[in-house]
Amino acid sequence: MTIFLTIAVVVLIFIVIFQIAKASEYVSILKGDDISRKQNNKINGFLMVVFLILGLIGVWYCNKLYFGKTLLAVDAASVEGARVDSMLWITLAVTGIVFIGTQIILFWFAYKYQEKDNRKVFYFAHSNKLEAIWTVIPALVLTVLVIIGLRNWFLFTGEPPKDAMVVEITGKQFGWIYRYPGKDGAFGKKYYKNIDPATNTLGILWEDELAHDDLINEQSMVLVKGRPVKLIIGSRDVIHDVGLPHFRLKMDAVPGIPTTMWFTPKYTTKEMKEMTNNPNFIYEISCDQMCGNGHYSMKGIIDVVDQEEYDVWIAKQKPQYLVTFPDKDPSNAQSADTTKLAVKPVETATKTIAKL
Amino acid sequence: MSNEAVLHPHSVAATHEGHGVHHEHHHHETFISKYVFSQDHKMIAKQFLITGMVWAVLGGLMSVLFRLQLGYPDSSFPWLEDILGKWAKGGHITPEAYYALVTTHGTVLVFFVLTAGLSGTFANFLIPLQIGARDMASPFLNMLSYWFFFAASIVMLSSIFVETGPFSGGWTAYPPLSALGDASPGSKTGMDLWIVSMALFVVSSLLGGLNYIATILNMRTKGMSMTRLPLTIWALFFTAVLGVLSFPVLLSGFILLIFDRNFGTSFYLSDIYINGVGALPNEGGSAILFQHLFWFLGHPEVYIILLPAMGMVSEILSVNSRKPIFGYMAMIGSLFAIAILAFLVWAHHMFVTGLNPLLGSVFVLLTLLIAVPSAIKVFNWLTTLWRGNIRFTSGMLFAIGFVSLFISGGLTGIWLGNSALDIHLHDTYFVVAHFHIVMGVASMFGMFAGIYHWFPKMYGRYLNNTLGYIHFWVTIAGAYMIFWPMHYEGLAGMPRRYYDYSIWESFKQFVELNRFISLVSMIVFAVQLLFLFNFFYSIFKGRKVTSLNPWSANTLEWTTPLRPGHGNWPGEIPEVHRWPYDYGKDGQDFISQTTPVGEEESHH
Numbered sequence: 001m002t003i004f005l006t007i008a009v010v011v012l013i014f015i016v017i018f019q020i021a022k023a024s025e026y027v028s029i030l031k032g033d034d035i036s037r038k039q040n041n042k043i044n045g046f047l048m049v050v051f052l053i054l055g056l057i058g059v060w061y062c063n064k065l066y067f068g069k070t071l072l073a074v075d076a077a078s079v080e081g082a083r084v085d086s087m088l089w090i091t092l093a094v095t096g097i098v099f100i101g102t103q104i105i106l107f108w109f110a111y112k113y114q115e116k117d118n119r120k121v122f123y124f125a126h127s128n129k130l131e132a133i134w135t136v137i138p139a140l141v142l143t144v145l146v147i148i149g150l151r152n153w154f155l156f157t158g159e160p161p162k163d164a165m166v167v168e169i170t171g172k173q174f175g176w177i178y179r180y181p182g183k184d185g186a187f188g189k190k191y192y193k194n195i196d197p198a199t200n201t202l203g204i205l206w207e208d209e210l211a212h213d214d215l216i217n218e219q220s221m222v223l224v225k226g227r228p229v230k231l232i233i234g235s236r237d238v239i240h241d242v243g244l245p246h247f248r249l250k251m252d253a254v255p256g257i258p259t260t261m262w263f264t265p266k267y268t269t270k271e272m273k274e275m276t277n278n279p280n281f282i283y284e285i286s287c288d289q290m291c292g293n294g295h296y297s298m299k300g301i302i303d304v305v306d307q308e309e310y311d312v313w314i315a316k317q318k319p320q321y322l323v324t325f326p327d328k329d330p331s332n333a334q335s336a337d338t339t340k341l342a343v344k345p346v347e348t349a350t351k352t353i354a355k356l
Numbered sequence: 357m358s359n360e361a362v363l364h365p366h367s368v369a370a371t372h373e374g375h376g377v378h379h380e381h382h383h384h385e386t387f388i389s390k391y392v393f394s395q396d397h398k399m400i401a402k403q404f405l406i407t408g409m410v411w412a413v414l415g416g417l418m419s420v421l422f423r424l425q426l427g428y429p430d431s432s433f434p435w436l437e438d439i440l441g442k443w444a445k446g447g448h449i450t451p452e453a454y455y456a457l458v459t460t461h462g463t464v465l466v467f468f469v470l471t472a473g474l475s476g477t478f479a480n481f482l483i484p485l486q487i488g489a490r491d492m493a494s495p496f497l498n499m500l501s502y503w504f505f506f507a508a509s510i511v512m513l514s515s516i517f518v519e520t521g522p523f524s525g526g527w528t529a530y531p532p533l534s535a536l537g538d539a540s541p542g543s544k545t546g547m548d549l550w551i552v553s554m555a556l557f558v559v560s561s562l563l564g565g566l567n568y569i570a571t572i573l574n575m576r577t578k579g580m581s582m583t584r585l586p587l588t589i590w591a592l593f594f595t596a597v598l599g600v601l602s603f604p605v606l607l608s609g610f611i612l613l614i615f616d617r618n619f620g621t622s623f624y625l626s627d628i629y630i631n632g633v634g635a636l637p638n639e640g641g642s643a644i645l646f647q648h649l650f651w652f653l654g655h656p657e658v659y660i661i662l663l664p665a666m667g668m669v670s671e672i673l674s675v676n677s678r679k680p681i682f683g684y685m686a687m688i689g690s691l692f693a694i695a696i697l698a699f700l701v702w703a704h705h706m707f708v709t710g711l712n713p714l715l716g717s718v719f720v721l722l723t724l725l726i727a728v729p730s731a732i733k734v735f736n737w738l739t740t741l742w743r744g745n746i747r748f749t750s751g752m753l754f755a756i757g758f759v760s761l762f763i764s765g766g767l768t769g770i771w772l773g774n775s776a777l778d779i780h781l782h783d784t785y786f787v788v789a790h791f792h793i794v795m796g797v798a799s800m801f802g803m804f805a806g807i808y809h810w811f812p813k814m815y816g817r818y819l820n821n822t823l824g825y826i827h828f829w830v831t832i833a834g835a836y837m838i839f840w841p842m843h844y845e846g847l848a849g850m851p852r853r854y855y856d857y858s859i860w861e862s863f864k865q866f867v868e869l870n871r872f873i874s875l876v877s878m879i880v881f882a883v884q885l886l887f888l889f890n891f892f893y894s895i896f897k898g899r900k901v902t903s904l905n906p907w908s909a910n911t912l913e914w915t916t917p918l919r920p921g922h923g924n925w926p927g928e929i930p931e932v933h934r935w936p937y938d939y940g941k942d943g944q945d946f947i948s949q950t951t952p953v954g955e956e957e958s959h960h
Contacts, residue, residue, distance in 0.1 A: 003435045010882060017886065021822035025899060028821070037747070040821065044748035047829060048756075055836065066844035069865045084780045091777065095767040102734060102763050109741040110756055113677070114748065121940035122743035125680045130739065131732065138731040142724045145774060150717050152776035157713035173539065173631055192627040193635040203629070233710075236629050238533040239643055241708065241783065245849025245862055248780040252709045254643050255532060256626030259710030284862045288783040288851045290526040292533060292540040293451040296854035 038115065045114035052107035056100070071245055074275050077283065077304075079264040081248030083152050090148065094141060156249065160262035164228035167221055169285075170202060171233075171240030171253040174294035176285060177201055178221045182213030182319055187232075195236065199324055202236075206321060216320040220301040221285075223265050224310045230262040240298065243288035246272070250288050265304040272304075393503075395495035396922040400502050401481035402814060405807070407502075407509060408473020409888060415464040416881050422457045425449045427874025429856050429867075443521070451855045455524035456516075456542055458853060462527030463550070464512065465796065467557055470661040472505050474803050475599075476561075478664055479568045479592045481810065485913035486586050488577025488930060490923045493570035497563045504560035508553045515549035523550040526853060528654065531624040531646050535616045538633045547617070551610055558607045561599050568596035577912070579932035583688075584949070586911050586936045587681060590688050591667020594695040595660050601699070602656040609649030616641070644709055651702035658795050659698040663691060665802020666733065666762075669755040671936075672809050673737055675909045676752035677744030678945060680937035683736040690729035690736075697726045707775040708782050716775050723773035730766050734759065745940075749907065750824030751809035757832045758801040764836075765794025768843070783853075786846020789839045797835045804828075807891070812906050816919045817898030823890040827883055834880035838873050845869065908946050910936045915950055 028036030067073060076082045113119075168179040168187060179202060181187045188211020194203035201218075204211045223229050233242050235253035242261065243250040251261040273281045285300030305313065322329040394400060421440075424433065425448075432447030443453035480498065484491055492498045515522040524542025525533040529550070537544035572593045576585070585593075612623040616638075624646045625638035674681040681687060703711060703719040737759050746752065768790040771777050781787065804827070811819050850863040857863040857870075905914040912932070916924050930950040938947040942958055 014882075014886060014889070017826060018823070018889070021820045021826070021890075024822045025820055029899070040825070041746075041748050044753060044825065045746075051829070051833070058836070059840070062841050062844065066841060066866075066869065070844055070847035071849055072847055081780075084776060087774070088771070088777055088780075091771050091774065095770055099763065099767050102738065103760060105738050106741070106756065106759055106763070109738060109744075110746060110748075113741060113744045114746050115678075116745065119745045120943070121677070121679045121745045123680065123940045123942075124682060124739070124743065125937070126683045126686065131683050131686050131736075134731055134735040135728060139728050142727055142770070145770065146721055146724050149720055149774035149776045153717060153720065153779075154713060156776060156779060157716070172629075192629050195629040195635060197631065203635075237631070238536070238539050238628075239530055243783070243849070243851060245780075245784075250708050250779060250782060254710060255628050256639075257642065257644065257710060278861075280861055282861055284860060286849070286851050286860065286862070290455075290530070290533065290853045293455055293524070293542075293855075295455070296451070296856055297859060299860065 041115050045111050048107045048110040048114075052104065052111075055103070071248075074272075075266070076246070076248050077265060077267050077272060078244075078247035078249070079266055080152075080156055081246070081263070082266070083155070084248040087148055087152055091145060094145065156261075156263075160230040161228045161264075164230045164262055165224065166230045166232065167223070168232040168234065169221065169242055169253070169300070170236055171242070171287065171291070171298070172201075172236040173238065173292050174287070174298040175218060176221075176242075176298070176300035177216065177218050177236075178300075179320075180215040180314070180317070181210075182215055184210060184213055186210045188212065188214050192236065204320065206324070212321040213319045214321070215314075215317045217317070220303050222303045222305060222310060222313050225265050225268045225271075225304055225306050227307070228262055228264040230260060233259045233261065238291050239289050240287045240291050241289035242300075243286040244283070244302070245286065246283055252289055268304045268306055269302075270305075393499060395491070395499045397480045397484050397492050397495065397498060398814070398920070398922075398924075400498055401477050403502050404472055404476035404480060404505070407506065408469050408477060409891070411464050411468040411509065412473065412884070413888070415461050415469060416884060418457045418461040418464075420878055420881050421449065422454050422461070423874040423877045425454055425855065427871040429858060452521055452524060452541060454855045455526075455853070456522045456546070459524050459526055459542070460512075460516065460522050463523075463554075466527060466657065466661070467554070468505075468509060468512070470796070470799050470803070471561065471599075471657070472557070474661065474799060475592060475595050475664045476502070476505065476564060477803075478588070478668060478806050478810075479564065479596065481814065482588050482913065483568055483571050483592060484575070485813070485916065485920075485924060486589050486911050486936075487572060487575065487580055488912050488925075488932065489571060489575040490925070490929070492567045493575060494567055498567050501560050501563035501567065504556050504563065508556035508560060511549050511553035511556060515546045515553065518545045518549065520544040520546055522546040528647075528650060529613070530650075531613060531616065531643055532628055535613060535624055536628070536630060536636075537617075538630045551614060551617075555607060555610055558603045558610075561603055565596040565599040565603075568592060569600065572596075577929045577932055580912075580949075583685075584932055584935045586667075587670040587684070587687055587691075588664075588667040590691055591663045591670070594691050595663045598656040598660050598663070598695055598698055602653040602660075605649055606653035609646055609653075612649075613646065644706070647706050647709060648702070651705045652699075654705065655702040656698040658791075659694055661795055661799045662802075663694070665758060665799040665805075666691070668802050668806040668809070669758045670737070670740075671911070672751050672755040672805050673740050673759075674937050674939060675809075675907050676747045676749055676755070677741055678747070678908075678939045679740060679744040680939055680941075681736070682739040682742075683732070684935065684937060686732055687736055690732045693729040694726060697722060697729070701726065701773075704773055704775070704778070707778045720773060720775045724770060726773075727766070727770055730762075734763055734766070749808065750819065750821060750828060751805045751807075753825065753828040754801045754805035754808060757828060758798050758805060760832070761793050761798040761801060761835065764840075765790055765792075765798060769794060780849075781846055783851055784846040785842040785850045785852055788852050789842035789846060792842075793835070793839050797839065801832075804831075804887070809907065810913075811891075811894070812901040813913055813916075813920075815895050815898070816901050817894050818901060818906075819894045819898060820890050823886060827887045827890070830883045831880055834876050834883070837876045838880065841869055841873065905948075910938060910946055910948050912949055915948065 076085045166181055170177040188208040189205045190203045191205055192203050194200055233251055233253045235255045240253040241250055242253060247263050249261055249263055251259050273279055283302035287295055287298035434447040436444035436447050443450055520541045523546040525540060533539050534543055534547055572589060615621040616624050622638035622641035624643050625641045628636045670681050670687060701719055701723045704723045707716055772781060772790055808819055808824055845866055915930050932949045933952045934949055936949050941947060
């Protein structure tokens with residue numbers, strides 16, 4: 001019923017507007033085209049200034065309402081993200097000045113040079129000087145922006161620091177699988193035809209001994225505050241994207257073509273809860289590439305902790321190999337405490353960076 | 357070249373009518389040959405325009421429907437189920453339907469409305485009229501161009517009604533999602549129809565584009581040198597060149613996709629395991645290859661959409677400022693620069709695909725270079741207004757609105773073109789805001805400007821002014837209210853193409869804003885219906901045009917009769933003696949292109 005009422009009201013409004021419009025057309029014919037055109041011109045010229053002023057107020061008001069809800073209200077959560085933010089502010093300053101300047105000029109000119117009977121227009125077809133000015137100045141400003149941008153770009157896409165930890169993240173419809181290389185610091189080989197949704201979600205080749213200590217989970221990626229992390233990103237089916245809004249980075253997950261991304265978390269999840277005044281804060285991984293009907297729900301979680309907490313967590317993890325083949329688990333055979341096995345320190349292999 | 361063509365005016369229309377000069381002879385036109393399979397460029401233009409309008413309404417309605425979901429995710433609208441059936445069970449749009457709506461909205465608006473509806477309409481209408489030709493180089497191919505578009509429309513429309521739904525993987529149709537029906541129901545029959553429709557569309561735009569280029573290069577009237585062409589024609593020329601060079605690449609990409617979908621090849625597929633299906637045999641393909649092929653068209657496509665609007669806006673600003681366009685040669689030069697650069701920036705859509713960083717940096721440089729010709733255009737438009745004597749016709753209002761929107765949307769391009777910022781903002785609402793303002797709404801404004809300005813020439817009547825003013829002010833205010841706040845959502849990292857944000861701790865804070873945006877988009881949509889009413893009403897009942905040249909413009913189309921027949925000029929095609937922008941020269945309000953240069957006239 002309400003829908004019919006709404007339609008009826010809209011149609012009525014249309015009819016009223018149309019009648020007014022039609023009437024004004026008749027009036028303008030009666031008054032003469034010239035006079036009515038000049039009247040309309042004045043109204044529209046005035047509206048140009050009104051729009052400019054209301055528009056600028058709107059821009060300010062929108063900022064007031066929503067700035068606090070953007071990521072910029074709180075520090076970037078990664079060292080690299082802070083560089084993105086500072087670059088963003090510089091770009092905002094440059095484009096903001098141009099935006100306000102040109103919009104004021106546009107609507108002010110429209111108002112100021114509206115038709116007047118006694119005005120003689122200025123026949124001004126070109127000026128090499130002016131055109132040179134507004135070719136060169138934008139080019140110079142853009143050069144600066146490009147230089148800042150590319151320095152950051154090469155940093156972000158370059159090699160991670162040597163002490164970076166490595167985590168593999170694999171997208172699938174609609175979730176994420178995380179893999180840690182384990183004590184040997186190297187990932188075991190995998191092949192997609194080995195994938196079995198129940199027992200082998202990544203298609204690990206268990207013959208490869210490097211795989212035997214790999215840790216796999218689908219709950220969350222645990223990272224260490226202040227320690228660079230390199231993500232090796234893959235996909236099991238369609239293209240996904242590891243979107244990390246708080247760290248200001250993202251990278252596609254492409255089936256068949258592994259990609260990488262690295263960053264240095266700056267704040268633990270706990271610290272971010274305090275900084276954002278949001279006790280429910282979590283670092284979310286959002287899939288940023290359309291991947292099917294469940295795209296909007298493809299959420300991952302990153303937990304940033306300090307080193308001690310991380311050590312405790314990693315010690316509790318059981319290699320997937322042993323989960324898959326319980327009979328190979330020495331702790332099962334001896335029915336001993338499983339955590340003991342994982343705690344055993346292995347130092348030699350941690351420096352090895354995973355081979356793909 | 358041009359003179360030759362004119363000295364021997366064997367234009368097609370002339371041979372068609374028997375004798376070029378023998379204009380009184382009315383050859384028998386049936387309803388079919390006049391309104392349906394017409395070969396008159398003016399009628400074909402109207403066909404493109406009205407088909408484009410139908411699609412604009414459908415595409416706009418789709419956006420209203422999915423905005424309903426975004427603005428009111430918790431409410432249920434039982435009437436939706438009445439319309440959409442299983443796609444809105446219980447009055448809730450399902451995710452399948454949501455993604456299908458988003459995808460079809462994008463495809464339809466980009467290709468059917470802003471490519472066919474915009475350059476199809478105005479290239480057809482204006483090229484012969486403004487260069488002084490009786491028709492296109494090949495009126496028959498021109499007619500085919502429309503009917504291929506019509507066929508594409510029908511196929512696209514039919515995809516909405518198939519059991520598994522229309523394609524739902526986004527208008528960019530990235531494989532593997534678009535290649536695998538098992539990955540998404542929309543990629544089944546719906547995708548087959550989508551791809552057939554797009555292939556037909558490519559044929560249509562190639563036929564059109566080749567025709568436009570041939571006509572502009574060969575059929576200009578006597579005296580109409582390239583540097584005397586109105587900027588509309590220059591813009592439409594570059595648009596056609598872009599289309600002809602880039603659409604075939606898109607088609608090749610689609611053909612490989614068809615092979616992957618149906619014939620077991622692995623161009624785009626490798627290492628894929630689909631839930632519930634298992635591992636696929638395909639190995640060795642590259643999903644990224646499609647993106648290169650797609651964006652090699654996809655980016656020029658942005659300029660295919662934008663350049664005609666730029667051209668028309670240049671013309672309309674100059675006419676209604678009663679002042680020459682500032683920097684005519686710089687305007688052509690910047691159009692040329694944009695057209696060249698359009699081919700060299702496609703990979704800026706792919707910064708986060710794992711692209712080689714060095715390659716990425718080249719694309720950053722080339723992308724930001726586009727800002728230079730764009731800045732030239734903006735400053736030239738502003739200078740055109742400076743010390744003019746501005747008449748705010750509805751067309752002029754939309755032209756000014758275009759400049760405003762182009763500035764706003766263009767500036768955020770400087771953010772996104774810089775890869776180190778794109779790595780943060782890519783695929784967020786910041787991008788949605790950016791391209792809707794600069795490409796969507798701005799080009800739409802250019803199109804409205806063109807419709808208001810040339811409507812008197814199309815139908816011999818005026819559109820209602822008051823409705824035009826209401827249309828403009830509500831639309832520009834509404835467009836900013838819809839898309840400006842989206843920048844803030846983007847700066848919160850909010851991804852695009854999400855059906856529901858409520859499960860996300862990081863993005864759920866914009867419930868009220870989303871509702872506001874949805875509400876405004878409905879109002880703006882309603883006002884577009886008002887415009888359409890004005891359009892169709894005025895075709896039949898609008899105030900009649902009494903003056904041959906209602907805007908006191910210089911260009912050739914205003915030297916034709918009030919309702920020009922096929923062939924445009926009843927007698928000889930007028931000769932051109934000057935550039936089209938002699939407004940306010942030597943104290944004269946305007947000097948038509950057909951007026952010979954006087955002895956005492958000053959040089960510009």
